Amino acid sequence: MAGKNMIIAQSGGPSSAINASVAGAVARAMADDKIDRVLGAINGMQGFLEKKIIDVSAQMRTTDDFELLVHTPAQALGSSRYKLPRDSEEIYEKVLNILKEYNVGYFFYNGGNDSMDTVSRLAAFFKKRGEDIVAVGIPKTIDNDLVETDHTPGFGSAARYVAASVAEVYLDTIVYPIPAVTVVEIMGRNAGWLTAASVLARRSGIKAPHLIYLPEVIFDPEDFIARTRQLLESERQIVIAVSEGIRLADGSYLADTGAAEDMFGHKTLGGVASTLETMIKERIKIEKLKTRAIQFSTLQRAAAHMASDTDLRESYECGYRAVEAALQGVTDVMITIRRASDEPYLTSYAASPLSGIANKEKKIPIEWISKDGVDVTEEMVRYLTPLVRGDATEKMRGGLPEFFKFDTSEFVDPKRLR
Amino acid sequence: MAGKNMIIAQSGGPSSAINASVAGAVARAMADDKIDRVLGAINGMQGFLEKKIIDVSAQMRTTDDFELLVHTPAQALGSSRYKLPRDSEEIYEKVLNILKEYNVGYFFYNGGNDSMDTVSRLAAFFKKRGEDIVAVGIPKTIDNDLVETDHTPGFGSAARYVAASVAEVYLDTIVYPIPAVTVVEIMGRNAGWLTAASVLARRSGIKAPHLIYLPEVIFDPEDFIARTRQLLESERQIVIAVSEGIRLADGSYLADTGAAEDMFGHKTLGGVASTLETMIKERIKIEKLKTRAIQFSTLQRAAAHMASDTDLRESYECGYRAVEAALQGVTDVMITIRRASDEPYLTSYAASPLSGIANKEKKIPIEWISKDGVDVTEEMVRYLTPLVRGDATEKMRGGLPEFFKFDTSEFVDPKRLR
Numbered sequence: 001m002a003g004k005n006m007i008i009a010q011s012g013g014p015s016s017a018i019n020a021s022v023a024g025a026v027a028r029a030m031a032d033d034k035i036d037r038v039l040g041a042i043n044g045m046q047g048f049l050e051k052k053i054i055d056v057s058a059q060m061r062t063t064d065d066f067e068l069l070v071h072t073p074a075q076a077l078g079s080s081r082y083k084l085p086r087d088s089e090e091i092y093e094k095v096l097n098i099l100k101e102y103n104v105g106y107f108f109y110n111g112g113n114d115s116m117d118t119v120s121r122l123a124a125f126f127k128k129r130g131e132d133i134v135a136v137g138i139p140k141t142i143d144n145d146l147v148e149t150d151h152t153p154g155f156g157s158a159a160r161y162v163a164a165s166v167a168e169v170y171l172d173t174i175v176y177p178i179p180a181v182t183v184v185e186i187m188g189r190n191a192g193w194l195t196a197a198s199v200l201a202r203r204s205g206i207k208a209p210h211l212i213y214l215p216e217v218i219f220d221p222e223d224f225i226a227r228t229r230q231l232l233e234s235e236r237q238i239v240i241a242v243s244e245g246i247r248l249a250d251g252s253y254l255a256d257t258g259a260a261e262d263m264f265g266h267k268t269l270g271g272v273a274s275t276l277e278t279m280i281k282e283r284i285k286i287e288k289l290k291t292r293a294i295q296f297s298t299l300q301r302a303a304a305h306m307a308s309d310t311d312l313r314e315s316y317e318c319g320y321r322a323v324e325a326a327l328q329g330v331t332d333v334m335i336t337i338r339r340a341s342d343e344p345y346l347t348s349y350a351a352s353p354l355s356g357i358a359n360k361e362k363k364i365p366i367e368w369i370s371k372d373g374v375d376v377t378e379e380m381v382r383y384l385t386p387l388v389r390g391d392a393t394e395k396m397r398g399g400l401p402e403f404f405k406f407d408t409s410e411f412v413d414p415k416r417l418r
Numbered sequence: 419m420a421g422k423n424m425i426i427a428q429s430g431g432p433s434s435a436i437n438a439s440v441a442g443a444v445a446r447a448m449a450d451d452k453i454d455r456v457l458g459a460i461n462g463m464q465g466f467l468e469k470k471i472i473d474v475s476a477q478m479r480t481t482d483d484f485e486l487l488v489h490t491p492a493q494a495l496g497s498s499r500y501k502l503p504r505d506s507e508e509i510y511e512k513v514l515n516i517l518k519e520y521n522v523g524y525f526f527y528n529g530g531n532d533s534m535d536t537v538s539r540l541a542a543f544f545k546k547r548g549e550d551i552v553a554v555g556i557p558k559t560i561d562n563d564l565v566e567t568d569h570t571p572g573f574g575s576a577a578r579y580v581a582a583s584v585a586e587v588y589l590d591t592i593v594y595p596i597p598a599v600t601v602v603e604i605m606g607r608n609a610g611w612l613t614a615a616s617v618l619a620r621r622s623g624i625k626a627p628h629l630i631y632l633p634e635v636i637f638d639p640e641d642f643i644a645r646t647r648q649l650l651e652s653e654r655q656i657v658i659a660v661s662e663g664i665r666l667a668d669g670s671y672l673a674d675t676g677a678a679e680d681m682f683g684h685k686t687l688g689g690v691a692s693t694l695e696t697m698i699k700e701r702i703k704i705e706k707l708k709t710r711a712i713q714f715s716t717l718q719r720a721a722a723h724m725a726s727d728t729d730l731r732e733s734y735e736c737g738y739r740a741v742e743a744a745l746q747g748v749t750d751v752m753i754t755i756r757r758a759s760d761e762p763y764l765t766s767y768a769a770s771p772l773s774g775i776a777n778k779e780k781k782i783p784i785e786w787i788s789k790d791g792v793d794v795t796e797e798m799v800r801y802l803t804p805l806v807r808g809d810a811t812e813k814m815r816g817g818l819p820e821f822f823k824f825d826t827s828e829f830v831d832p833k834r835l836r
Binding site for chain 1: 492713
């Protein structure tokens with residue numbers, strides 16, 4: 001008896017680890033008779049609704065393909081910011097019809113908060129309609145802001161990039177015997193986990209980052225200037241790590257206050273780092289003071305060459321376990337990582353109900369932020385340390401990374417699936 | 419009979435490979451009886467004149483120290499932008515007196531164009547005064563703009579970082595099904611070698627960069643807009659690599675025309691990438707067009723985690739050979755790399771007279787730039803390919819790089835040297 005098919009799609013912002021989850025899910029599915037084909041929707045639910053569906057299992061032919069996919073950054077199946085409308089029964093009906101048309105019994109969505117909301121709504125709808133289709137979420141976000149799970153796949157790699165790059169930027173800045181302030185801007189609009197990870201730069205035996213500004217703490221410009229000025233009395237060069245999401249007491253994003261007019265008279269967002277750099281230039285008058293703003297931009301989420309091995313392994317495992325849970329009939333869950341201890345680093349996996357996860361946001365607990373609000377505690381360091389561990393030796397050819405690419409030139413004809 | 423001491427100093431901008439030259443020089447010197455101690459001046463000639471001199475050989479105790487130094491980015495001995503005044507006999511006299519005070523017979527300067535000018539002037543001065551002190555230059559610059567040498571240590575690692583990062587940024591940008599233009603700004607004020615290296619991103623099987631703008635070619639804004647618009651008709655997402663040094667027909671830097679007023683009313687340099695991004699936003703009206711400007715900033719020169727193994731080995735070799743040449747009494751030279759073939763990659767080393775090197779600048783030959791001026795030729799690809807080869811496995815501990823640090827808390831007392 002032929003089994004059902006499964007389908008997987010990816011969503012949200014890119015990360016270096018998200019494809020490892022697909023690799024893990026496909027590997028588990030292809031090892032089981034109950035699952036016939038592994039389908040993939042291109043560009044998340046948006047592409048799904050347009051039936052942009054490929055036969056993933058047919059394209060994963062060798063162990064090399066799997067390894068290459070694990071180390072390829074950003075969504076190999078494409079992403080989308082499209083969110084299923086909550087109250088449109090019609091759209092859920094359409095999703096269901098497509099799933100039936102493609103004989104799908106297992107639905108997987110690999111993404112962050114919004115994606116988990118979609119999975120939960122779909123699972124509820126299938127149940128309500130008495131359909132035998134399970135829906136399981138696979139976590140992914142460099143922001144590390146999903147609840148119930150100790151951390152999210154994608155975070156460790158981005159954290160490793162941030163920590164190593166802050167250390168390297170610091171080494172760069174100290175070569176000249178002149179005072180210098182470098183402001184490094186790190187992603188994370190509401191949760192400061194990735195900015196906090198800059199603290200690991202200090203494990204390289206350096207003092208940077210000298211200040212850490214998180215979105216969890218209200219930003220006080222006067223205090224910022226006073227601290228920077230004071231630091232420059234003892235340190236010649238300092239590096240400040242700042243989250244893109246820091247806000248003033250009135251709740252406004254600092255990035256917005258830096259709005260400058262460009263050459264054509266348009267308002268442009270200068271970015272937090274540029275705004276702070278300008279404040280320093282304006283307020284701190286030290287001879288020859290060199291200031292610099294650096295945005296890690298998309299590099300921090302796409303730099304597969306700095307992926308953490310721990311992260312890639314866990315990301316693979318989350319995909320693998322999602323399929324395993326689905327095969328057992330479990331639905332309306334997300335795979336979560338539970339930590340038993342930091343050192344040795346011991347974890348287990350669970351399938352946690354989405355009701356407790358979707359639309360919630362995990363911020364840094366206040367106890368993990370230093371009392372002065374510009375640093376993190378030793379607990380945070382212990383939490384972060386195992387996540388960046390291991391050099392995920394990418395597939396390199398001639399010194400440059402190789403990537404896996406799905407052929408999306410042809411979509412699956414559902415008539416040929418049965 | 420006790421030998422003479424040698425001294426080495428570093429100068430110019432940071433790179434991931436510059437310390438490998440110091441390691442090579444120290445290794446060769448410590449293996450020879452003719453050289454007693456290896457001294458290091460902190461912060462180039464500036465620190466030298468202030469007698470900020472440390473005993474390098476006393477701090478290099480284990481093979482691990484050497485390996486760590488090879489993989490540490492930016493000048494471990496510090497740098498300086500200070501240039502010896504050309505016409506001040508007095509300052510050369512002062513340098514000579516310090517060298518004699520420290521019983522130095524071998525002087526090495528590790529840097530770019532300006533540093534080579536300094537070495538040449540010092541060598542000439544020592545000769546004129548009949549002093550038995552040799553001066554040898556060790557090349558280093560990510561700009562790859564020194565003449566006589568096939569390429570410069572530091573370039574290959576920066577090139578590898580640029581190529582891999584452009585590829586990763588491209589993978590990041592293609593995940594959404596919306597049109598997008600990403601402009602990536604790369605260092606190189608007058609020579610476009612590093613920007614040209616972005617072409618190697620295509621070796622990862624991708625089309626980016628779609629356009630390459632070099633300082634060797636006059637920048638035409640109208641042509642830029644026309645090409646970008648045309649590309650967007652066939653490609654959904656494009657990445658444009660641009661040198662920070664591109665200029666308009668009147669010779670002005672494009673970066674300067676992007677000057678915007680910051681929140682305090684000051685003129686700030688927006689950077690070339692931001693200027694071009696703004697031009698695209700203004701001139702190309704495509705629905706939902708996403709634009710982004712990324713500056714690789716100091717990351718491209720300090721990212722030791724992406725150092726090319728070829729580069730580090732050659733950098734080490736240049737330092738090693740500099741000491742070897744000096745021991746043979748050769749002076750007023752710089753170590754150069756000669757390439758015999760691209761594939762297999764075969765090279766030899768020489769000591770070339772500084773008269774033909776100092777104050778000259780090697781730009782990209784016009785034949786290596788495509789006829790349309792927005793790409794490079796296959797010759798350029800063949801030239802670049804071997805230079806990025808090899809993953810220079812850094813010393814990692816817990817997934818993060820470890821660095822070597824000289825102890826500069828105490829300087830050498832010259833009285834204790836004899």
